[in-house]
Amino acid sequence: MIRLTRVGKTYPDGTVAVHELDLEVGRGELVCLVGPSGCGKSTTLKMINRLIEPSSGTIEIDGRDVTTSDPVTLRRGIGYVIQQVGLFPHQRIVTNVMTVPLLYGESKAVARERAESLMSLVGLDPATYADRYPHQLSGGQRQRVGVARALAADPPVLLMDEPFGAVDPVVRVRLQEEFLRLQQDLDKTVVLVTHDIDEAVKMGDRVAVFADGGRLAQYATPAELLARPADDFVADFVGSTRGLRRLAVTPIDPALLEPMDGVTAGELGAAVDVDSTLEQALAEMMRQDKAMIGVKDGHRFVGVLTPAGVHHALRASLR
Structure with a gap:
C-alpha cells in the first residue's frame, strides 16, 4: 500500500534528517515509527503526504508515485492526525468534522450525516457534542474529534503524529484501546509516530525503530523487536524490561x-x-x-x- 524507496531528506545546511529509507506498509497494516527526538520519524511521516518534500527517492501509494502528484489533492485523500489536534476554534465540533467532505463538494446534509456517524464511532454522542466548540471539550475529547475529522473523507491511508501525546496517561490508554477497536472495523493503512516504545509495541502490527541521523535501525513485529533487537542501540532503546513487554504482545x-x-x-x-x-x-x-x-x-x-x-x-x- 505504501512503499518508500531510498527516501532521503537533507536540508540546505547539510543536516540529514532521513537517510535512504526503505520501508513498506501493507494494506490495512498499522505501523509505528519510534525513536529518540530528532531521528527523522516525523519528517518521514510528513514526506508521505508531502508536507515536507523528500530530497531523494520515491514514495508510492498503491503503486503511484506521490512525489509527482498535486500535493493538495494528495493530502485530501490522506487522513492526518497531530498531537495538538488542530481544530478550528471558531467552528462547532460537527463543522470541524465536516471540513474535508465539504471541500470535496458533498452537500451539507450528507457531510453532516457522515460527521455525526463518525462522532458516534469515536465515542462522542452528536446530540451532546455536535454543537459545542473545541474549548468546551477535554483534551481526550478533542483528540477523538481529530480522529473523526481525519476519517471524514474515508481515506485509505491515515497518518498520525504523536496523536495521544498531549493527554494524561489514563486517557491515553483509553484512546489507544479505542483506536485499536476502530482499526479492527475500519481496516485503514496507518502510519503512527510515537516516542513511546510501550505505545509502539501495543499499537503496531510492525514497528520501525529510527536511530539518530535518520537511519532505520530495525523494522519488525513487536514480538521480534523485543526478543531479538538488531543491535545495541535498539536493545538500549527498547529497554531492559523488554522480556516483560513481550508478555503484553504475545497472545x-x-x-x-x-x-x-x-x-x-x-x-x-x-x-x-x-x-x-x-x-x-x-x-x-x-x-x-x-x-x-x-x-x-x-x-x-x-x-x-x-x-x-x-x-x-x-x-x-x-x-
Whole structure:
C-alpha cells in the first residue's frame, strides 16, 4: 500500500534528517515509527503526504508515485492526525468534522450525516457534542474529534503524529484501546509516530525503530523487536524490561495449552478468555495465587495455562 524507496531528506545546511529509507506498509497494516527526538520519524511521516518534500527517492501509494502528484489533492485523500489536534476554534465540533467532505463538494446534509456517524464511532454522542466548540471539550475529547475529522473523507491511508501525546496517561490508554477497536472495523493503512516504545509495541502490527541521523535501525513485529533487537542501540532503546513487554504482545496459543484432565475447579480459580495476552493471563494467575489458570473460548474451557506454558508460548511466538 505504501512503499518508500531510498527516501532521503537533507536540508540546505547539510543536516540529514532521513537517510535512504526503505520501508513498506501493507494494506490495512498499522505501523509505528519510534525513536529518540530528532531521528527523522516525523519528517518521514510528513514526506508521505508531502508536507515536507523528500530530497531523494520515491514514495508510492498503491503503486503511484506521490512525489509527482498535486500535493493538495494528495493530502485530501490522506487522513492526518497531530498531537495538538488542530481544530478550528471558531467552528462547532460537527463543522470541524465536516471540513474535508465539504471541500470535496458533498452537500451539507450528507457531510453532516457522515460527521455525526463518525462522532458516534469515536465515542462522542452528536446530540451532546455536535454543537459545542473545541474549548468546551477535554483534551481526550478533542483528540477523538481529530480522529473523526481525519476519517471524514474515508481515506485509505491515515497518518498520525504523536496523536495521544498531549493527554494524561489514563486517557491515553483509553484512546489507544479505542483506536485499536476502530482499526479492527475500519481496516485503514496507518502510519503512527510515537516516542513511546510501550505505545509502539501495543499499537503496531510492525514497528520501525529510527536511530539518530535518520537511519532505520530495525523494522519488525513487536514480538521480534523485543526478543531479538538488531543491535545495541535498539536493545538500549527498547529497554531492559523488554522480556516483560513481550508478555503484553504475545497472545495465548490454544495449541500449547495443557488439557483439563484431572484439574479441579479449585486449582484453577477464575478463567481468562482465549483472546487474552500472556501478560493478562499471568497477572490473573498471580492475583489469584494459583499455579495455573483456565482458558475459555466463550463458555467452553479449552485448556490450562501454567508458567511453563507461558515460557513455551514465548519461544513458539518467534518460530
